[in-house]
Amino acid sequence: MDFDQNKYKVWKLPNPLLLHWVINPGLAFNELVLGQRIPKITLIDKTSDAPLIEKQYVPCPHCHTIHDARLWGKKGAFKNWFGYLCPQCDEVIPCLWNFTSLLLLAVTFPIWGWFRKPLKAKWKSYKKNKQLENKDSELIKAKDMSAIKMGLTFGSLMFCFMSLPQIISQDASLKMILTQVAIWLVAGLAFGGIMKFISGRIKI
Structure with missing residues (x-):
């Protein structure tokens, strides 16, 4: 997916902030229990003078829609265990995984692996309903x-x-x-x- 290089700065690995998320073992709790995730690619609007939190965007690689990252703020920041659900096409926007999270998931795979598909389907339905409920909610500000x-x-x-x-x-x-x-x-x-x-x- 191509982006306007004059408008957006692309954040992806090995960006230091993203590396911290990947290697800090304490953040496995945020991922596995709270469902807090960070997208693999974040766009920063270089033409905006707004605070950084208000000029971040998340592109969907499936439908190529560029979403305001604040859609996943407040309550939307939690329960994103499978990634970010795109409000436009209902596909999952890929997110980073913490190394410790991956290790724990690999060790426990024989327990949860059999139920991954039905769990993901149930999760997508839940997140879609929440998006519909919150579609008129005001986006967070710095x-x-x-x-x-x-x-x-x-x-x-x-x-x-x-x-x-x-x-x-x-x-x-x-x-x-x-x-x-x-x-x-x-x-x-x-x-x-x-x-x-x-x-x-x-x-x-």
């Missing part, structure tokens, strides 16, 4: 957000889901606990910084 607060919240949640169960189940040393806290603190602040860059209007 707001002032605290990058540090967002990062600390993300890091705390990831620590609780990823590290705390391991600490509880083992005779964890103080050094191990502090190491895990430090890891998720850094990861959380990095996440907040990335969101700051993406939104363009986040206050420290």
Whole structure:
């Protein structure tokens, strides 16, 4: 699919922001549980002076429609386990996969693999109904957000889901606990910084 190079900047791998999504193991929770995904290709309108979050577009490789990326904001940001459902042609717009997510899916494939097709059909029907319900909803706009607060919240949640169960189940040393806290603190602040860059209007 060709794009107007004078109008759009193309974001795809190995873009650093997309690489972070692919290699950060903590984001497997976002993908597999929350259903948060990132499209393989995102277009940035170079002719617009709007905040970055308001000038991102997602192209559909099937019908070649270029959608406002904010269609997958707010409630639309969740339950996208199979990708983004194109509102125009009802095909699935390909999204990136986190490496840890792929590993977990491969290990558990004998459990869920048999049901993939019916699950996908049911999911497509569900997402289509949600799109119809929300078709008149106002698109999100960039707001002032605290990058540090967002990062600390993300890091705390990831620590609780990823590290705390391991600490509880083992005779964890103080050094191990502090190491895990430090890891998720850094990861959380990095996440907040990335969101700051993406939104363009986040206050420290």
